[in-house]
Amino acid sequence: MPGKKKIELPATGIDAEASLLDVVDNVLNKGMVLNGDLVLGVANVDLIYVRLSVLLAALDKIGKDEIFRPVKAVKKKTSRR
Amino acid sequence: VLRIDRDLWAVVADAPLERFSPESLETELRDVEAVSRHALAHAAIVEFFFRRAPVIPLQLFTLFSGDDRVREHVARRRRWLRKLFQRLRGVEEWGVRITLNPEGERAGPRAPSGRNYLLAKKRLLDSENVPDRHVLRKANAALKKLGGLATNVRKEAFPPPGRNRPYVAGASFLVPLKKRTRWKKEVARLAAGLRKDGHRLDVSGPWPPYHFSSAGS
Numbered sequence: 001m002p003g004k005k006k007i008e009l010p011a012t013g014i015d016a017e018a019s020l021l022d023v024v025d026n027v028l029n030k031g032m033v034l035n036g037d038l039v040l041g042v043a044n045v046d047l048i049y050v051r052l053s054v055l056l057a058a059l060d061k062i063g064k065d066e067i068f069r070p071v072k073a074v075k076k077k078t079s080r081r
Numbered sequence: 082v083l084r085i086d087r088d089l090w091a092v093v094a095d096a097p098l099e100r101f102s103p104e105s106l107e108t109e110l111r112d113v114e115a116v117s118r119h120a121l122a123h124a125a126i127v128e129f130f131f132r133r134a135p136v137i138p139l140q141l142f143t144l145f146s147g148d149d150r151v152r153e154h155v156a157r158r159r160r161w162l163r164k165l166f167q168r169l170r171g172v173e174e175w176g177v178r179i180t181l182n183p184e185g186e187r188a189g190p191r192a193p194s195g196r197n198y199l200l201a202k203k204r205l206l207d208s209e210n211v212p213d214r215h216v217l218r219k220a221n222a223a224l225k226k227l228g229g230l231a232t233n234v235r236k237e238a239f240p241p242p243g244r245n246r247p248y249v250a251g252a253s254f255l256v257p258l259k260k261r262t263r264w265k266k267e268v269a270r271l272a273a274g275l276r277k278d279g280h281r282l283d284v285s286g287p288w289p290p291y292h293f294s295s296a297g298s
Contacts (some may be wrong), residue, residue, distance in 0.1 A: 022176070022285060024120040025129070030291035031138040035155060 175286035
């Protein structure tokens with residue numbers, strides 16, 4: 001399996017290589033939706049996601065260039081493996 | 082870790098009701114910091130298991146009232162999950178974004194010749210950063226080329242280019258571990274080619290298959 005990646009354990013922060021925004025977006029909006037019985041009880045869960053996407057969009061504008069790391073960083077990573 | 086079946090496990094953690102109640106979640110989720118904390122914790126667990134075995138990441142805040150309910154929910158989908166796992170075995174996700182002319186147009190008209198100046202200015206007035214067709218074709222060709230190394234591709238939708246926003250195209254790729262070296266080489270080659278023309282190709286990964294774990298994938 002993949003040898004190294006961005007998130008350090010325990011999750012105290014992320015590696016400089018991954019953007020927080022990507023991580024947040026992935027776990028919030030991607031991934032499998034398995035409706036847990038408790039989430040179904042959260043009437044406003046959709047609202048939460050809407051609000052979050054607004055927040056994230058704002059964040060996105062601030063740190064636009066932080067979203068993806070440049071290709072060069074990948075090469076470096078290879079040598080570390 | 083809950084065993085669902087002979088080859089199927091669910092990774093779970095206790096979520097204290099007082100912290101994960103609708104009310105407290107709603108309050109917490111107004112705060113980017115708090116969201117980030119939750120997201121990172123979730124991602125770290127997914128990551129940990131992804132390094133050891135194929136995983137299907139679940140969306141953040143998937144909550145169940147008890148272990149039995151988890152078993153029940155997962156077991157009910159076990160056939161479908163197995164099929165998905167077959168596709169996720171030995172692959173990892175990579176994200177690619179191509180930004181066309183990230184500096185150029187936005188910096189304002191500064192072309193040497195009068196005609197180019199006017200053209201650039203017109204484009205600014207149109208408040209569009211729509212690139213030439215051949216440039217678009219080049220970006221699409223790069224994504225297509227990378228898709229050739231992948232078992233699955235998900236195109237990403239980006240807002241259309243505007244006055245202060247360059248054209249961005251991107252996709253997520255499911256790439257076999259065995260092809261990782263080739264993938265990186267190809268990415269580097271295409272990035273260099275695009276860079277020469279003032280464009281940018283960024284890559285991120287390897288990720289757990291976040292974009293390939295939803296019902297439709």
